[in-house]
Amino acid sequence: MSDCVFCKIIAGQIPSEKVYEDEEFIVIKDIRPVAPTHLLAIYKKHIPTINDLELEDSQKMWRLFEVIKTVAKQQNIESYRIVQNNGKDSGQEVPHIHFHIIAGRRLGALG
Numbered sequence: 001m002s003d004c005v006f007c008k009i010i011a012g013q014i015p016s017e018k019v020y021e022d023e024e025f026i027v028i029k030d031i032r033p034v035a036p037t038h039l040l041a042i043y044k045k046h047i048p049t050i051n052d053l054e055l056e057d058s059q060k061m062w063r064l065f066e067v068i069k070t071v072a073k074q075q076n077i078e079s080y081r082i083v084q085n086n087g088k089d090s091g092q093e094v095p096h097i098h099f100h101i102i103a104g105r106r107l108g109a110l111g
Contacts, residue, residue, distance in 0.1 A: 030100070039101040043057070043061065043064065048097070049095065080101055081103070082102075
């Protein structure tokens with residue numbers, strides 16, 4: 001999608017600090033971190049929300065957890081929170097599926 005910031009990052013049109021990349025996923029440092037460690041794990045295919053996933057993409061998304069485990073190990077992160085906002089009312093700012101990996105301090109309760 002031409003106006004999607006994550007698609008532009010994936011295409012190399014906008015610089016980012018990558019910590020991981022493969023054929024289907026990219027993990028970058030968040031430019032507005034809420035904790036000492038705040039990464040974004042992004043599915044490279046432009047799909048706005050989980051509700052828009054087709055079966056083939058849903059199956060690929062399960063591999064995201066292996067990517068997160070790999071990145072956590074590489075970054076020496078033992079304890080972390082994974083957050084996925086799905087839609088505007090949930091706080092999703094970029095309509096492209098992505099997961100926040102938040103760590104580096106004691107995190108409070110959700111809600």
